[in-house]
Amino acid sequence: MSGFARSVVVGGSGAVGGMFAELLREAGSRTLVVDLVPPRERRDAFLCGDVTAPGPELAAALRDADLVLLAVHEEVALEAVAPVTRLLRRGALLADTLSVRTAMAAELAARAPGVQHVGLNPMFAPAAGMTGRPVAAVVTRDGPGVAALLRLVENGGGRPVRLSAEEHDRTVAATQALTHAAILSFGLALARLGVDAGTLKETAPPPHQVLLALLARVLGGSPEVYGDIQRSNPRAASARRALAEALGSFAEAAGDGPDPAEGLDGVFEELRRFMGPELTASQDHCQELFRTEHRTDHEGEKDR
Structure with a gap:
């Protein structure tokens, strides 16, 4: 099991988001893909929505989620922190796949210092597959959800490497x-x-x-x-x-x-x-x- 009964992957139509959506789905998580365009293969539930300004349906999904993963561009992810963390229930995990960490760490410190968060940066092209490959992991605030997501990456064949944001x-x-x-x-x-x-x-x-x-x-x-x-x-x-x-x-x-x-x-x-x-x-x-x-x-x- 994934440890996440319900997951929302924002940007799940892209290569990186799709990789994590599939990983969650295969581990038994009910996964909702949120994007402005539908994925090529509709393996998960899909919702067209803007995470920086969630409508009623997306807001409800975010409230119910055990995990929200932002697989979007940095400017979108940073803008989404405030509206998403206002909706997250206590104990839920926020994650992202940004390739730069320091700005997100600062935004979380300012907007949501109490929310569990980990940034995952796959150091490979998703088409290459995760097996045996490093995934840089920057933990902003640790907790059970962080541990569960890192275990999920390991179970999927990835190799999490924990680093600070600056490192x-x-x-x-x-x-x-x-x-x-x-x-x-x-x-x-x-x-x-x-x-x-x-x-x-x-x-x-x-x-x-x-x-x-x-x-x-x-x-x-x-x-x-x-x-x-x-x-x-x-x-x-x-x-x-x-x-x-x-x-x-x-x-x-x-x-x-x-x-x-x-x-x-x-x-x-x-x-x-x-x-x-x-x-x-x-x-x-x-x-x-x-x-x-x-x-x-x-x-x-x-x-x-």
């Missing part, structure tokens, strides 16, 4: 905003070097092949989504600045600076210290990626 935004700026900026900047550099993409594919060593694959994956997505990630996280700009500054430091160490005496020794030393005990495991992971990509032998390739 979440700092981490996601690195894992998403910085990562996407690095991949797309790599692609821009290739485009401006005047090289041929087909020739690159034919001649590239494994690290370059993997970067090309990452670039292709990003380009298969929506510029609007990637742009929103860059704009919405308050720490994304500092991550991009760090990337630009790091490239400058690398260029100096590689020979562009006036005194490249140490070469890349200092860069490697700093990064090995940063990776610490994770270095060996990540090297093994990379070896597996290369073996899959190129069907290499046990040793694979290390330097190119």
Whole structure:
């Protein structure tokens, strides 16, 4: 059982909301999907409504709910906090799926400090499935409902990782905003070097092949989504600045600076210290990626 007899998933017609609606439904929760458009597959009860200004039918559903999950854009979720929490019964859980946490934490502190709340940010595309994948969990106010929802995620195969709001935004700026900026900047550099993409594919060593694959994956997505990630996280700009500054430091160490005496020794030393005990495991992971990509032998390739 889910621990939630009645659930309302706002934005349940979208990919993330739909994933959680299905998880709840399969666990036995009577799930109402609320959205401005119906879902493609009507597996749950559906109500067309605006959560920022609930009409009588939606208000009644919110009053009866054990869980209300907001799988909507940040501006909608923030605007919905006040009207939704006024309707929630005592002991009900409010959850959301925002990719930025600090603004929601501040809004809850101001509007509903006594309401149980957890933010869940799936660190993967919903189409990939939840099994074995991390779900960042930021608990604003703990309680039985929070524990029940995290158990539901675990039972669905997910791996909840508990973070504070500040820690979440700092981490996601690195894992998403910085990562996407690095991949797309790599692609821009290739485009401006005047090289041929087909020739690159034919001649590239494994690290370059993997970067090309990452670039292709990003380009298969929506510029609007990637742009929103860059704009919405308050720490994304500092991550991009760090990337630009790091490239400058690398260029100096590689020979562009006036005194490249140490070469890349200092860069490697700093990064090995940063990776610490994770270095060996990540090297093994990379070896597996290369073996899959190129069907290499046990040793694979290390330097190119």
